[in-house]
Amino acid sequence: MESSLPLILDRAAGLPLHLQLAEQFRAAIRDGRLQAGHRLPSTRDLAKDLSVSRSVAQAAYDQLHAEGWIEGRPGAGTFVTDVVPLQPAVRRSPAPRPDPTADLLTLRPGIPYIGPTPDPGWRRAWREVSAQSPPRGYDDAAGLPVLREALAEHVGRVRGIACGPENLLITNGTVHGLRLLLAVAMQPGERIAIEDPGYLNAVVAARDHWLEIVDVPVDEDGLRVGALTDDVPAAYVTPSHQYPLGGRLPVARRNELIRWARRTGAMLIEDDYDSEFRYDVAPLPALAQLDLDRVVHLGTLSKTLSPSLRLGWLVASDTMIDRLATFRAESGDWPGWPMQAALLAMLRDGYLDQAVRRGRRLYADRRIHTCSVLAPYGQVIGQDAGLHITLLLPEYVDDRQVTADALAAGVVIAPLSEYRRSTPGPPGLVIGYATPSTEDLHTALGLLTEVLDRHSPLRGSTEATPAQRK
DSSP: OBOOOOOOOOTTSSSOHHHHHHHHHHHHHHTTSSOTTOEEOOHHHHHHHHTSOHHHHHHHHHHHHHHTSEEEETTTEEEEOSOOOOOOOOOOOOOOOOOTTTTSEEOOSSOOOOOSSOOHHHHHHHHHHHTSOOOSSOOOTTOOHHHHHHHHHHHHHHHOOOOOGGGEEEESSHHHHHHHHHHHHOOTTOEEEEEESOOHHHHHHHHHTTOEEEEEEEETTEEOGGGOOTTOSEEEEOOSSOTTTOOOOOHHHHHHHHHHHHHHTOEEEEEOTTTTOBSSSSOOOOGGGTOTTTEEEEEESTTTTOGGGOOEEEEOOHHHHHHHHHHHHHHTOSOOHHHHHHHHHHHHHTHHHHHHHHHHHHHHHHHHHHHHHHGGGSEEEOTTBSSEEEEEOOTTOOHHHHHHHHHHHTEEOEEGGGGOSSSOOOOEEEEEOSSSOHHHHHHHHHHHHHHHHHHOTTTTTOOOOHHHHO
16 A cells, blocks of 8 residues: 655755655654555655655655665565554653842852852963864873873972872862762772761762761861771871861870871871962962872862862872773763863963962952951951851851751852761851852841841840850
C-alpha cells in the first residue's frame, strides 16, 4: 500500500529541503500515520508531487535509510521498516525555584567584594589570552608548566614555601584539590582529623570518600594539637585563619603538629584559608614551609579575585604531585587552558599582588566598622585576619533563630552552630564583611543589630560565658 501524506516544504526556512522532508516522514512514523510495511512513493513521483528536484527526494530517503526508518526491496520499492515508535520521554521537572536570598543583603563569610566594572588588569589578562592560539593537544595534567613555574615563585615569595614547578599542581580551587588528594592518598574507611567547628565542605568531601571523620576541638589559637591521636593517618587544618573561629596557629603548635606528623607518618592537609589578608602583622608563613614531605598545601584565588574563577593550586612533594597528575591524566579532570593562561598573565603583570593590596585596604576599614557595631552584643574574635569575624553570643541566645530573624529582615548570615559537629561551644554568628558594597554593609549591619536587640534585651548586664572570659 503506497502512502499519501500532506507534505509541505518551506523554501524560506533555514533548514535544507531534504532534511525538512525526512523529518516529516519521521514524525509520521512516530505518531503512527505510517506503519511498518507501508510503501513510500518513488523518488520520481515524490519529487513531482512536491515540485522539487529528484535529488532532494533521494537525499531525504538516503537519510531515513541510514537511520533505519525505511528499507529498499529490490523490484518492489521503498517501505517503512518494522520499527516500534518510541514515545518521547516527558520530563516533569518542577519549575525552577528562584533563590530566595538572591536579592537580599548577604553577610555570609568567604566571598570577596567584586566591583561593578572589571579592573584594567583583569581586562588586560583576558585580552592577552584572546590573542593566543590554544595548545594543539591536551595540556599537561599537572597544569601549564610556565604557570607552575610562576606560581612556585609566587608561593615562595608570599608564603615562604621553598618549592619548584615539580611541587605544584593547578586545581579548580581548594575543595577540588582536597577531593583529588583524598581520592589518591586515602582509602575508604580510613580516619581523617578535621577541626570542630570547621569548614563544612571539607567534611562533605571526606564523607563522600567514605572516610571516618575524627572531630578535633579548636580554641582561640586554632587546632588543639594535643587532642590528635596517633591512629589518624591524616589531618585537615586551617592554620593561617581557623575557619570559622579565626585563630592563627602559633609557632609552638605548628612545630608540635609537624612533630606529631613525623612521628605517626600522618599527612597534614593545610588549607591556606585567608592567609593573604592580615591586618595586624605580615601574613604568617605557611605550615608547608616546615616539611613539604608531610604537608600538602592548598591555595585558591577565590578570596583574592573571584570564587567563580574556579582556580587554585596544590603544593606537595614531587612524588605526591606525580601521583596526582597521573590520576588526573586518566580522569581528564583539570582546569581549562584559558583560565590558566589568564592567571599566568595576571601573575606576570603584577595584577594578583595589586588585587591583594587593594583588598587589604578595603577590608581593613570594613573590619573596623563591623567590629565596632557588633562588639556590644558579644565577644568579637578572629578579627586580625581574613574576610569575616565571629561574634560569640550569650548562652541564652539561639543563633539559628537569630539567623532566621535576620533573613526575615533581609540579611543573610551564618550561625556558628552550623559549623559544629560534636564539640560543644557557645552560640555565635559568623559575619562576612567583604561581599557587599560599603553602603550595603552599613545597611546590613544596621538591620542585624535591630534583630540582635530583640534577642539580647539584657546584653548590658548578662554574665559573660566561659568562652567570653577567655
